Structure formats: structure tokens, C-alpha cells
Amino acid sequence: MKDTRSKKVYSVVIEPMTTTMKQFFRSLIRPSTLLYPFEKLESGDKKYFGVNGDIWSRYRGWITLNLPACISCGACARACPNKCCVMEKVVDDPDSITKTHMHPRIDFARCLFCELCVQACPVTDCLNMTSIYDITEYDRKDLFYTPKDLYVMYKKAKMEKKFTTMSQGKVASKKE
Amino acid sequence: MTDLETVIKSNNLFKNVSVTEYHKNGKLIKTEIDKENFKNGIKILKSNGISNLLLLTPYETGNNITITYHLFDVHNKILVELSVSIEQGSMEIESLTDLWDGANWHEREAYDMFGIVFKGHPNLERILQMKDSDRFPLRKSFKLNVEGNA
Amino acid sequence: MSEMWINMGPQHPMTHGLWNLRVKVDGERIADARAEIGYLHRGIEKIAEIKTYTEFIPLSDRFLCYASAMSWEMAYIGAVEKVMNIEIPKRASYIRVIVLELQRIASHLMWLASWTADLGLLTMFLYAMREREQFLDLMQMITGGRLHYVYMRFGGVVKDLPEGFKEIALPVLDQFEKRLRDYKHMMDESEVFILRTKGKGIWEKEYAISMGVTGPNLRASGVKTDLRKETPYLSYADFDFDIATGTACDTYDRYVVRMIEMSESIKIVREALKKLPDGDFKLFSIPRVPPKGSAIFMSEDPRGLSAAYLVSDGTLHPYRLKFRSPTYFNIQGAVPAIIVNERIADVPSIIGSIDVCLGEVDR
Numbered sequence: 080m081k082d083t084r085s086k087k088v089y090s091v092v093i094e095p096m097t098t099t100m101k102q103f104f105r106s107l108i109r110p111s112t113l114l115y116p117f118e119k120l121e122s123g124d125k126k127y128f129g130v131n132g133d134i135w136s137r138y139r140g141w142i143t144l145n146l147p148a149c150i151s152c153g154a155c156a157r158a159c160p161n162k163c164c165v166m167e168k169v170v171d172d173p174d175s176i177t178k179t180h181m182h183p184r185i186d187f188a189r190c191l192f193c194e195l196c197v198q199a200c201p202v203t204d205c206l207n208m209t210s211i212y213d214i215t216e217y218d219r220k221d222l223f224y225t226p227k228d229l230y231v232m233y234k235k236a237k238m239e240k241k242f243t244t245m246s247q248g249k250v251a252s253k254k255e
Numbered sequence: 256m257t258d259l260e261t262v263i264k265s266n267n268l269f270k271n272v273s274v275t276e277y278h279k280n281g282k283l284i285k286t287e288i289d290k291e292n293f294k295n296g297i298k299i300l301k302s303n304g305i306s307n308l309l310l311l312t313p314y315e316t317g318n319n320i321t322i323t324y325h326l327f328d329v330h331n332k333i334l335v336e337l338s339v340s341i342e343q344g345s346m347e348i349e350s351l352t353d354l355w356d357g358a359n360w361h362e363r364e365a366y367d368m369f370g371i372v373f374k375g376h377p378n379l380e381r382i383l384q385m386k387d388s389d390r391f392p393l394r395k396s397f398k399l400n401v402e403g404n405a
Numbered sequence: 406m407s408e409m410w411i412n413m414g415p416q417h418p419m420t421h422g423l424w425n426l427r428v429k430v431d432g433e434r435i436a437d438a439r440a441e442i443g444y445l446h447r448g449i450e451k452i453a454e455i456k457t458y459t460e461f462i463p464l465s466d467r468f469l470c471y472a473s474a475m476s477w478e479m480a481y482i483g484a485v486e487k488v489m490n491i492e493i494p495k496r497a498s499y500i501r502v503i504v505l506e507l508q509r510i511a512s513h514l515m516w517l518a519s520w521t522a523d524l525g526l527l528t529m530f531l532y533a534m535r536e537r538e539q540f541l542d543l544m545q546m547i548t549g550g551r552l553h554y555v556y557m558r559f560g561g562v563v564k565d566l567p568e569g570f571k572e573i574a575l576p577v578l579d580q581f582e583k584r585l586r587d588y589k590h591m592m593d594e595s596e597v598f599i600l601r602t603k604g605k606g607i608w609e610k611e612y613a614i615s616m617g618v619t620g621p622n623l624r625a626s627g628v629k630t631d632l633r634k635e636t637p638y639l640s641y642a643d644f645d646f647d648i649a650t651g652t653a654c655d656t657y658d659r660y661v662v663r664m665i666e667m668s669e670s671i672k673i674v675r676e677a678l679k680k681l682p683d684g685d686f687k688l689f690s691i692p693r694v695p696p697k698g699s700a701i702f703m704s705e706d707p708r709g710l711s712a713a714y715l716v717s718d719g720t721l722h723p724y725r726l727k728f729r730s731p732t733y734f735n736i737q738g739a740v741p742a743i744i745v746n747e748r749i750a751d752v753p754s755i756i757g758s759i760d761v762c763l764g765e766v767d768r
């Protein structure tokens with residue numbers, strides 16, 4: 080009788096308390112959560128709970144377009160599963176160098192971030208995926224990105240070095 | 256109990272029998288049966304070890320509707336693919352709910368999507384769509400009208 | 406005592422999605438129950454008919470179960486490959502096994518988290534969610550997505566495993582294996598947990614089989630069946646693992662089976678990472694469209710036996726694509742059989758223990 084009771088004291092009181100304290104101190108050193116809008120998970124960040132590797136190098140985030148590199152082939156628009164990536168005529172833009180001036184525009188409100196358009200693009204460093212994950216808008220119309228907007232995003236992503244490896248090496252290359 | 260494969264091969268209710276594997280060690284027996292002998296055929300299969308109805312897939316083939324029953328023997332891992340063809344005009348076939356309770360929702364879904372009437376089903380009503388819907392969306396005559404899609 | 410019908414759902418903490426469980430109560434006891442589904446129906450089988458084969462890959466993991474997207478991608482792609490009649494390279498099938506088993510662990514952890522939250526064990530909920538995060542990180546490393554992977558392609562996978570993945574994944578698995586033991590110990594020591602799960606929600610073996618119940622739920626009812634072991638697809642024949650079975654057919658056994666399955670999955674991943682052969686991760690010469698024909702691909706989903714049946718007419722679009730979702734039949738078999746005569750307060754725990762995912766029920 081006494082034996083079981085002391086076992087109970089251990090299993091009901093002492094063991095849970097130790098676990099709780101262990102978790103408490105661990106979370107001071109390496110928290111499991113973060114205060115999202117104020118703190119953001121960045122690539123190379125090892126402070127938070129998670130695996131100890133570069134988890135961002137293949138991330139499928141916001142899509143950007145390097146407008147001068149685009150050859151207006153339309154492969155991206157054909158590959159898109161729900162046709163949110165559609166070719167559009169760009170007028171009066173010195174960056175558009177092709178004859179037809181047709182470049183993809185993307186309706187991000189309907190985009191799946193499936194990367195099929197990026198993989199279809201034959202030009203290296205043209206249509207890219209980035210590790211930017213938190214662009215939000217109040218109006219769904221603001222998620223409609225024209226080729227020019229996508230080029231603005233490209234320049235921003237290039238400055239912050241946000242491109243994922245997928246953008247450089249295309250799928251056909253066997254090993255990274 | 257004799258081997259399911261020999262039973263199917265020796266019985267002339269089952270036509271066009273072919274035996275392959277769906278995975279390693281898993282036997283897949285494909286066969287066809289007439290609508291008239293359908294229930295008897297299933298009863299023979301059941302008494303020879305088939306334990307449940309795995310999948311019921313109706314699809315249109317020209318003027319007919321082919322219903323493919325996948326029947327599974329859980330213990331011996333034998334899968335029987337049984338096809339029955341019914342005419343678009345009389346969309347009726349016997350229900351299997353008296354053999355397996357599990358056939359209930361299979362048949363309700365087939366009714367919901369194709370309008371096939373299962374005779375002897377205890378409560379044949381729509382299951383996924385709204386109860387007052389009058390559409391049978393998986394028929395080819397039902398066209399999706401989606402913007403931007405071919 | 407007067408009887409009355411109560412709607413648990415469509416918006417109810419118990420449902421984990423949108424469905425309506427109508428229960429007829431007699432005092433505290435459940436006298437009868439009925440399930441009403443269809444609130445999440447999106448018509449995936451029809452949508453497949455207007456998409457091309459490649460375009461449907463991203464949809465196959467979004468439209469079906471969002472907690473185990475990878476296994477649905479596998480079911481769809483497996484069916485297409487069967488019609489194409491192609492054999493994938495060894496390395497590709499090893500990589501598929503790795504991602505599928507990581508997905509199984511993540512999915513079971515998701516189940517553990519939501520189920521323990523139903524039971525009121527919020528500590529376990531937080532722990533399970535935290536562990537799941539690590540597996541999602543691993544998946545993100547491989548595929549670039551956290552829930553929707555779009556990783557598999559006809560003939561293999563889209564990219565090889567990242568360099569150094571083994572060194573990163575093995576410590577995570579070791580750590581998780583240790584913690585899993587702790588968690589199981591923690592749950593089993595909890596008297597309340599035992600009282601609420603043992604002997605509740607009995608699922609008779611014969612009944613479960615005839616209703617088409619599969620997966621961990623059937624194994625907990627004492628049927629030793631697992632497609633991975635008995636009819637090995639991909640490279641599962643190369644790995645050494647056990648099938649967990651229960652005997653009591655109750656809620657507690659369903660929990661135990663899933664806990665053991667997680668540790669078996671760890672074993673598989675570890676072995677696959679060690680044995681990973683060299684070679685191509687994708688077959689590069691595949692037909693553009695599948696030829697005329699039909700095929701069924703069955704696989705062992707975290708929730709049960711899933712299957713995709715494809716009828717191809719040789720055009721760019723699938724002629725008919727049918728999915729067998731295990732939860733659809735698990736719910737059919739569960740309501741009302743396993744909740745009748747239980748107390749109404751136990752309904753969330755019993756229904757939670759069958760691992761409901763409405764995305765794949767309603768399709």
C-alpha cells in the first residue's frame with residue numbers, strides 16, 4: 080500500500096513538475112514560438128525551436144519576374160494549373176525588350192505557389208521564387224501583380240538575397 | 256474454401272478474366288459480368304472470401320455506364336475488379352447493402368454523382384451534394400463552366 | 406426518460422472540419438447517431454477531368470487531406486504511373502518512402518495534438534504540435550512547402566534530397582524517438598486519460614471489416630493488415646518494421662497503435678537514409694500522356710487504405726479519376742456503431758480517435 084502511494088507521489092507530483100521546469104528553462108534559452116508580427120523567422124535563424132539546417136533554400140514563396148530577361152515565350156502561362164499566371168501586354172516600358180511585349184502577370188489571390196510556372200520557364204534567373212512569405216493586403220485586388228510589379232519585387236528580393244535555389248538551377252539539372 | 260482465382264476462372268458467369276498484380280504479392284483479378292447475373296456473381300465471390308467493397312466507380316462509356324466494383328479480400332490481399340455495364344436509359348442495378356453494410360455510402364455517392372438507382376437500398380438519398388439538388392455532376396453531359404479554363 | 410436529437414456540428418470543436426454528427430441522447434447515453442457530410446464537397450473528381458495530368462498534381466495534395474498531402478500525391482501519381490506502366494528508379498522510390506514516412510509521423514502527430522486537445526490534455530497538444538513543427542521543417546527542407554508539397558512527379562520526384570539532409574534528419578529522429586517514449590509514458594500515467602479511453606468505443610472486428618474500415622483503426626481491432634508489409638509497394642520490402650496491432654478494439658488501442666506506428670516510421674526513415682542508393686531521382690523518359698487503360702493504386706495512408714482509380718482515354722485529361730478516402734468509410738463504420746451506449750461526454754474522444762479528416766471525406 081505504502082509502496083504504491085510513494086510511486087503515486089513520484090508519478091503524479093514529482094515527475095510532471097520536473098518536466099514542466101525542464102521545459103520552462105529550455106524555452107528561455109530556445110523558445111518554441113515567436114511573437115510573429117514583431118519577430119519574423121528568417122533564413123539562417125537558429126534561435127527558435129526547429130531543425131538545425133537551412134530549411135529556406137527550397138521555399139516556395141512570392142514569385143518575382145526579371146522583366147528584361149523574359150523572352151515572352153508563354154511557357155509559364157501554359158503550365159499554370161489554375162491560369163492565374165496569364166500573359167499580358169506591357170506598354171511603354173523600356174525594360175520590356177521583346178517584340179510582342181507580352182509578359183506574365185500573376186493573380187496571387189488565386190496562386191497555389193506550386194512552382195510549376197517557375198519550373199517551366201526556360202530562362203535562368205527570369206521567373207523566380209523567393210523565401211518571402213508574408214505579403215498581405217486588405218483588398219484582394221491588390222494581390223493582382225502586373226509584370227511591372229513583379230519586376231519591382233524582383234529588385235527588392237535581389238537586394239535582400241531572398242531567392243531560393245530552385246530559381247537558379249532548373250529542374251533538369253540532376254544534382255544541385 | 257477453394258482459391259478465389261480458380262472459382263472465378265471456372266465459373267462462366269465471369270467473362271474476360273485476367274490475372275495481374277496490383278502490388279507485389281497482391282493479386283488483382285479483372286473480370287466482367289452481365290447485369291442479370293451480377294448479384295449472383297457477387298454472392299459467389301462473397302462466399303469465397305471477399306470481405307468488403309473497396310471502391311465503386313461508375314463512368315460513362317459511350318451510351319452505357321460502366322460500374323467498376325473493387326472487391327477486396329482483407330486476409331489474403333486479393334483484389335477483384337468487376338465491371339458491369341448498364342444502359343443510360345435504365346439506370347438501375349441491384350444494391351449490395353444486404354451483403355455488406357459498408358456498401359451503403361458507396362451507393363449513395365454513386366447515386367448522388369451519377370443518378371444510378373440501387374434497387375433495395377435502405378435510404379438512397381444524396382450524400383455529398385445538397386438534398387434538393389437536381390444535378391448529377393460526374394456525368395459527361397454536366398459541363399463545368401470555369402473562367403480561364405479550357 | 407425522454408429522448409432528443411442533438412446536432413454536434415457542423416461547427417463544433419469535436420468535428421475537426423465540417424460535418425454534422427446528429428446524436429439521439431437518452432439522458433447521458435447515446436441511443437442512436439447519424440452522420441451528415443458534404444459540407445466541404447468541392448468536386449475534385451470533376452475538376453480532375455478538366456485539368457491535364459501535370460496540372461492536377463498540385464491539386465491532388467490540396468483537395469484531399471491537408472494533414473497528409475504527400476500520401477495523396479502518391480496515390481494519384483501511383484495510379485498514373487500504373488497506367489503508363491513505368492518502373493521508377495530505386496533512389497526515387499527510396500526518397501518517396503522517406504517523405505511518405507515523415508508525412509505519416511507528421512500526420513499522426515497532428516492527430517495526437519487534436520485528439521488530446523479534445524480530451525483536455527492541453528500539455529500533450531502543445532508538445533505534439535511542437536514535434537510536428539520539426540517534421541514540417543524537414544519536409545520544407547526537402548520540398549519547399551510546409552503542407553502542400555507538389556514534390557512528386559511521374560517517374561520520380563522533382564528534386565533530389567538536399568545535401569546533408571541525412572546529418573540533419575538523423576538527430577531529429579533520435580530526439581523524437583526519445584521524446585515519444587516520454588510522451589507515451591506521460592499519457593499512460595494519467596489516470597484520467599486511461600479512464601476516458603480504456604473500454605470506450607469498441608469496434609468489433611468483423612463489423613469493422615464489412616464496413617470497409619482500414620488502417621490503424623482496423624489494426625487496433627486486431628486485424629494484422631498493412632499493405633506496406635504484406636504487398637510491398639515502392640521499396641517497402643527492403644525495410645524492417647513491424648505492424649502494430651491492438652486486441653481490445655477500444656479507443657486506447659487505437660492510440661497505442663498510432664504511437665507504435667510512429668516509432669516504426671522512424672525506423673523506416675532511418676534505414677532508408679542509411680541505405681539510400683545512388684542513381685537518378687527521376688525517370689526522365691516518360692510518356693507525355695498515359696495510354697488508354699485503367700489502373701488502381703492502393704497505398705497505406707496514415708488514416709487507412711487509400712486508393713486512386715484512373716480511367717484514361719489517351720487524351721491530355723483524365724477521363725475518370727476516383728479516390729477512395731479511408732476516412733469516408735471509417736466515419737461510415739463509426740457512426741453509430743462505436744458511440745452507441747457511450748456517454749455523450751465521451752463522443753469527442755471516441756470520434757477523435759478514428760482520426761477524422763474532412764478534406765478527404767468530402768473531396
Ligand code: SF4
Nearest residue numbers: 159190191193194196
Ligand atoms: S505558382 Fe503555380 S499557381 Fe502560382 S502562378 Fe505559378 S503555376 Fe500558377
Ligand code: SF4
Nearest residue numbers: 149150152153155200
Ligand atoms: S517568364 Fe519565363 S516562361 Fe514566362 S514568358 Fe517569360 S521567359 Fe517565358
